[in-house]
Amino acid sequence: MDGPTATRPHMPGYGIAPASAGLLPWQWAHERLRTSHDYWLASVTPAGAPHLMPVWAVWTGEVLWFSSSLRSVKARNVAAGSAVSVATEDPEEPVVLSGAAEIVTDADEIRGFLDAMNAKYETSYGIDFLDPAVNASVRVRPATVFALREKDFTTSPTRWEFPR
Numbered sequence: 001m002d003g004p005t006a007t008r009p010h011m012p013g014y015g016i017a018p019a020s021a022g023l024l025p026w027q028w029a030h031e032r033l034r035t036s037h038d039y040w041l042a043s044v045t046p047a048g049a050p051h052l053m054p055v056w057a058v059w060t061g062e063v064l065w066f067s068s069s070l071r072s073v074k075a076r077n078v079a080a081g082s083a084v085s086v087a088t089e090d091p092e093e094p095v096v097l098s099g100a101a102e103i104v105t106d107a108d109e110i111r112g113f114l115d116a117m118n119a120k121y122e123t124s125y126g127i128d129f130l131d132p133a134v135n136a137s138v139r140v141r142p143a144t145v146f147a148l149r150e151k152d153f154t155t156s157p158t159r160w161e162f163p164r
Helices: 026-035 073-079 107-121
Strands: 039-044 050-055 064-069 084-088 095-104 135-147 158-161
Touching: 026 095, 026 135, 026 158, 039 064, 039 073, 050 073, 064 073, 064 107, 073 095, 073 135, 095 107, 107 135
Parallel strands: none
Antiparallel strands: 039 050, 039 084, 064 135, 084 095, 095 135, 135 158
């Protein structure tokens, strides 16, 4: 699987090896984004306060989807223009995606998200579960993805940048 170009992130003081020592393949990060059961979503309130919450999410290979009540803090933050960061559940092999988030109201796109969510989580939610009058279906387009393996801490940190 081809993906974005990998580089070594700048991490002064951590003893990180140069990129010539090896980078994680995109497929490694892609698989963890796809299979993580839970994700940590960070957004920022209009007043500048951080907000961190766990969510279920679906990685489609290009974007990450999650849903939330329109009245939730995270949905209000996204509606106000907050970019987000989303981390997979495994702290020993984390993958952290950062990018622009948007609330989607197109019925066909919401149906695609719902179908992917039902398949991943073995649920059978109906389309009313993601009714845009009540719930926000949020699509996150990655600007960057960062990953590392704790057991290879000095040689594994990898950053991917996505075209805008």
